[in-house]
Amino acid sequence: MHILIQLSFFVFGFSCVLTNETQFFNYITIKIYRGDVPITLLRQETVNTEPEVTEVIIENEPIRVLKTGTFRNLAKLKYIRIRSSALERLESFAFQNVTRLRTIDLSFNRIKEVPINVFANLTVSKLVLKGNGIDTISISAFYNLTYLRTLDLSSNNIMEMPMLMFDLTRNLRILDLSFNRLNQYPSFAKRTPYSYFEEPFYNINEFEPSTIDLSFNNFSYITSYMFRGLSCIGELKLNNNNVRKIDERAFEDLRCLKSLDLEGNDLQEISDRLLKVFAMAETLNLANNPWTNTFACKYEL
Incomplete structure (x- = not known):
């Protein structure tokens, strides 16, 4: 009798583990593609039973947590879009062993934090986290994303980027941080000088289109580093910030800069040294700044 009770408990326990490991969604509607064939799945708990799936699209369905192993071992999966689904939390290794994944779009959810080991080491070339309200990004949040070309973090609540945010990620071409709360003041000089953008754009060449969009933030000072x-x-793009001062050395390394936008800031004057650097850009926008009369007359602004 004692043995039977133990066996029964073991079987029950095993059943519970299986349920927890296979239920990633709460009976939601999921649109998938198998190659070019669209299929709508109703009342789904998982997509891991679809080994041929190439795209997963979830919109306006309640998903509070993206759990570890949600897309485990889907060898043909290339595209994931989970939008406007009230997603709040990302667990580590949610995209575990999805070796062909190229695009992840988690825009317009409620994600507040980008923790480590969610996107690290993935094969994605495009990652969209727009419009979530993100205010915390962990160190190495975007670790070793060798193929990443586009990262959209716009329309969040990011105030500061951590050092090593892009550790071993060196092939970025487009970084959109517009409509956040980023700021950088002279007091930051007390910290170790650090270029947040040097590593992610390390392997870029002058013939490839590339963009850093920092518009609509709270920058008041552009440091030398x-x-x-x-x-x-x-x-x-640095338009529509609160920039009052730019260090004379701030843009010295930008020898291939084609377009610089400083419209809508609080600039009153710019040194001749900076203007010489600006002159190398094909397109320069300095409109809607409160220039002093002397400066405006001198340069016909």
Whole structure:
């Protein structure tokens, strides 16, 4: 009798483990593609039973947590879009062993934090986290994303980027951080000078289109090291910030800069040294700044 009770408990326990490991969604509607064939799955708990799936699309369905192993071992999966689904939390290894994955779009959810080991080491070329309200990004959150070309973090609540945020990620071409709360003040000089953008754009060349969009943030001061090492960046957007001061050395490394937008800031004057650097850009927008009369007359602004 004692043995039978133990066996029964073991079987029950095993059943519970299976249920927990296979239920990733709460009976939601999921659109998938098997190659070019669209299929709508109703009242689904998982997509891991679809080994031929190439795309997963979930919109306006309640998903509070993206659990570890949600897309485990889906060898043909290339595209994931989970939008407007009230997603709040990302667990580590949610995209475990999805070796052909190229695009992840988690925009317009409620994600507040990007923790480590969610996106690390993935094969994605495009990652969209727009419109979530993200305010915390962990160190190495985007670790070793060798193929990443586009990262969209726009329309969040990011105030500061951690050092080593892009550790071993060196092939970025487009980084969108617009409509956040980023700021960089002279007091930051007390910290170790660090160029947040040098590593992610490390392997760029002057013939490839590239963009860093920092528009609509709260920058008031552009430091000498902020864009250090970005010799081949093509487009830089700093419009609609609160920029009052730019260090004379801030843009010295930007020898391939084609477009610079500083519209809508609080600039009153710019040194001749900076203007010489600006002159190398094919397109320069300095409109809607409160220039002093002397400066405006001198340069016909």
